[in-house]
Amino acid sequence: MLLNRCNGRATIFVEGEIDLATVSGVRAALAMCHAYNVTGIDVDLSAVPFCDASSLNVFLALGHPEGAAPDVRLHQPPPILLRLLRITGTEFLLADDLPAEPRSKVPLPFSGAA
Numbered sequence: 001m002l003l004n005r006c007n008g009r010a011t012i013f014v015e016g017e018i019d020l021a022t023v024s025g026v027r028a029a030l031a032m033c034h035a036y037n038v039t040g041i042d043v044d045l046s047a048v049p050f051c052d053a054s055s056l057n058v059f060l061a062l063g064h065p066e067g068a069a070p071d072v073r074l075h076q077p078p079p080i081l082l083r084l085l086r087i088t089g090t091e092f093l094l095a096d097d098l099p100a101e102p103r104s105k106v107p108l109p110f111s112g113a114a
Helices: 023-035 053-063 079-088
Strands: 002-006 009-015 040-047 071-075
Touching (some): 009 023, 023 040, 023 053, 053 071
Antiparallel strands (some): 002 009
């Protein structure tokens, strides 16, 4: 998992499956964004072949916490997550594209599979 910050927004690049066993890495990345007062979070899921409901729970809980509302947008989610978003009415998390400006990828300072 990689994190990049630019202009008050952060982009999290996720690779691999996200499920109950691996969602802690996503949770940690979103929590780090909150710790650094990031106002918007883009989550690039283009390298994620599968994710379950645990990922949706994390995106909702940490992406839109009570009192503080960073803007979380999911980019290129896998089909199963798209279906979950439609069923649960949480399509507001979807984004059209990642920002076009070039970004450098910086490894996150924690270990975790994702």
